[in-house]
Amino acid sequence: MTQPAEHPETGRMEHRLTQVGAALDAFLHREADDPLPRRGVWGPALGGALPPSGLGPDEVMRLLTDLVVPNGGRYCDPGFWGWITVGPTTMPVAAMAAGMVAAPQRYSLTAFNALEETALRWLADLCGLGTRMGGVLCSGGSTANLIALGAARQWALEAVGEDPSRDGLSGRPVAVYASQDVHHTVHRALGVLGLGRRSVVAIPTDGAGRMRSDLLEDALDQGRRTGVLPLAVVACAGSTDTGAVDPLRAVGSLARQAGAWFHVDGAYGLPGILDPRVAPLYDGLDLADSAIVDPHKWLGAPVGIAAAFVRDRDLLARAFMQEPADYLDLGDHDGPVQCSLDTIGVNYADWGVELSAPSRGVAVWALLSEIGREGMRRRIVADNDRARRVADAARRHPRLELMMEPTLSVVCFRYRSGRDPDGVNREIVRRLLRTTPWVASSTVIGGAFVIRPCFVNARTRDEHVDAFMEAVVEIGDVVEAEQA
Numbered sequence: 443m444t445q446p447a448e449h450p451e452t453g454r455m456e457h458r459l460t461q462v463g464a465a466l467d468a469f470l471h472r473e474a475d476d477p478l479p480r481r482g483v484w485g486p487a488l489g490g491a492l493p494p495s496g497l498g499p500d501e502v503m504r505l506l507t508d509l510v511v512p513n514g515g516r517y518c519d520p521g522f523w524g525w526i527t528v529g530p531t532t533m534p535v536a537a538m539a540a541g542m543v544a545a546p547q548r549y550s551l552t553a554f555n556a557l558e559e560t561a562l563r564w565l566a567d568l569c570g571l572g573t574r575m576g577g578v579l580c581s582g583g584s585t586a587n588l589i590a591l592g593a594a595r596q597w598a599l600e601a602v603g604e605d606p607s608r609d610g611l612s613g614r615p616v617a618v619y620a621s622q623d624v625h626h627t628v629h630r631a632l633g634v635l636g637l638g639r640r641s642v643v644a645i646p647t648d649g650a651g652r653m654r655s656d657l658l659e660d661a662l663d664q665g666r667r668t669g670v671l672p673l674a675v676v677a678c679a680g681s682t683d684t685g686a687v688d689p690l691r692a693v694g695s696l697a698r699q700a701g702a703w704f705h706v707d708g709a710y711g712l713p714g715i716l717d718p719r720v721a722p723l724y725d726g727l728d729l730a731d732s733a734i735v736d737p738h739k740w741l742g743a744p745v746g747i748a749a750a751f752v753r754d755r756d757l758l759a760r761a762f763m764q765e766p767a768d769y770l771d772l773g774d775h776d777g778p779v780q781c782s783l784d785t786i787g788v789n790y791a792d793w794g795v796e797l798s799a800p801s802r803g804v805a806v807w808a809l810l811s812e813i814g815r816e817g818m819r820r821r822i823v824a825d826n827d828r829a830r831r832v833a834d835a836a837r838r839h840p841r842l843e844l845m846m847e848p849t850l851s852v853v854c855f856r857y858r859s860g861r862d863p864d865g866v867n868r869e870i871v872r873r874l875l876r877t878t879p880w881v882a883s884s885t886v887i888g889g890a891f892v893i894r895p896c897f898v899n900a901r902t903r904d905e906h907v908d909a910f911m912e913a914v915v916e917i918g919d920v921v922e923a924e925q926a
């Protein structure tokens with residue numbers, strides 16, 4: 443067979459990926475830099491009209507490497523500790539790029555389809571879920587919570603003779619019990635599932651940010667008296683505000699007693715179980731009916747990768763099936779499989795809300811293959827250490843105040859202000875973003891505005907953390923003096 447002449451649109455990858463790789467390396471090694479001051483350049487240059495005829499590959503590459511990449515976000519910077527998000531490490535990026543070409547869909551009997559399953563098994567193992575749970579990879583914690591709570595809805599309503607995914611809801615009142623600090627994607631998932639954001643019963647937390655199981659018990663009693671169906675109890679394994687791990691054994695046991703599904707949202711914090719100092723906090727994880735984890739948070743996978751686990755994937759199929767379609771022969775044919783396309787492979791399409799979906803397992807497999815359980819454990823421990831480093835510095839410094847002992851790698855502290863603590867700390871966070879390489883977000887604890895870095899960034903070193911703490915005090919002193 444003679445090779446056809448290469449059309450530019452299908453040209454060789456190596457040259458182009460090398461160009462992008464070089465631009466990305468330059469981007470990653472630049473000095474701390476924000477794209478906003480140059481918006482007058484890239485905004486108009488990139489905001490034009492659809493070109494009537496093509497610019498050609500060289501010009502597209504030039505724009506991509508000279509104008510787009512250098513004006514990307516600060517997520518990969520070593521001083522980025524905002525919210526719970528971060529830039530990926532290199533191996534999963536390379537793996538993801540490979541999958542985009544070699545297996546753009548996760549289906550059919552390919553190495554990539556197999557790696558979806560390997561990745562799920564390895565994640566379950568890494569995060570202490572053992573071998574009893576099956577799952578599906580999906581786009582993020584939002585989707586993973588939706589999938590897990592969709593399973594909960596199916597399970598709880600099947601038990602009273604209903605099939606909500608097939609027939610819709612009967613209007614039966616239901617309640618979902620969760621910590622007051624539960625992530626709001628849980629509320630949204632319940633909205634999408636037709637159960638309503640208001641079905642969440644918020645359980646207060648204790649001084650360490652953990653759900654109070656005594657108050658959960660009261661709330662479940664109250665619900666029983668009013669005849670509401672206890673659909674699920676949601677526990678945080680690493681809350682977004684404070685990193686708190688709810689008392690899983692107590693909460694899970696109460697869920698069991700009430701006949702409710704027990705869901706553990708570990709989008710951020712489930713890998714925390716690798717740190718032996720905090721591993722005992724995860725006791726009770728074995729009670730979970732479902733659990734989620736976001737490899738795109740603490741594990742450094744590219745954004746767009748989460749995992750939802752349940753005890754029984756058949757339940758997911760009942761909750762999320764599309765019903766058979768003529769356009770999709772899922773390979774339920776007779777006879778042996780003779781080529782990769784004879785079957786869809788492991789059929790993730792019926793276990794969540796996505797049909798077309800990229801091969802994500804390859805990225806998880808790559809990042810875990812690269813450093814193994816031990817390498818990941820070291821990263822998790824180093825990140826937890828950094829939160830304790832901030833806590834120690836805040837405790838020691840006369841003008842700083844630790845607002846809660848860190849559980850995992852989130853730490854909440856603030857500058858002591860005699861006048862307007864909330865206003866001063868809000869201004870500190872803003873100026874950190876604008877004038878330093880350090881990105882720390884904020885939250886509110888017991889009504890107090892606090893500075894809240896979350897360490898999940900593999901590019902961070904301890905000296906960055908020390909410089910950040912100095913910057914907080916320096917800026918705090920200036921802001922406080924301005925207010926006087």
Ligand SMILES: *Cc1c(COP(=O)(O)O)cnc(C)c1O
Binds near residue numbers: 584
């Ligand atoms: C981040 C987070 C989510 C949402 O995950 P996305 O990947 O951003 O959609 C859900 N729960 C917890 C605890 C989180 O930290």
